[in-house]
Amino acid sequence: MSTNNKIKELRAETSLTQEKFSQYYGVPKRTLENWETGRREPPSYIVRWLERLIDIDFKQ
Template sequence: METADKIRELRERTGMTRKDFAMHIGIPLRTVEDWEAGRRRPPEYIPRLISYQLRYEELMKKMEEETNAGKE
């Protein structure tokens, strides 16, 4: 999978717009747009790092939901 496709797939999985996604991961909007369009290529570790961040956030959300469900 091309880097541009991987970045787009990660963003689309979140359901975020490019602007929201860029703000969420702390990358300038123009950079995210350029990555997705294939005009620029991020370092190899960036898609992996974003993926780890999103998975971590999913895990933390799930743990929080389980904790809150246990309190009821």
């Protein structure tokens, strides 16, 4: 799975819109859009960071 798809999958797990997700995690909405559409590749450390935060915030 590409990191772009992983970002989209992580956001889906939260049930947040792109706008709400960007506000909640402090990621600019345009950046999130670029990651999800494949225009830009998110750094792997960001993907791991979001995975950890989502585990804490949404899976407990």
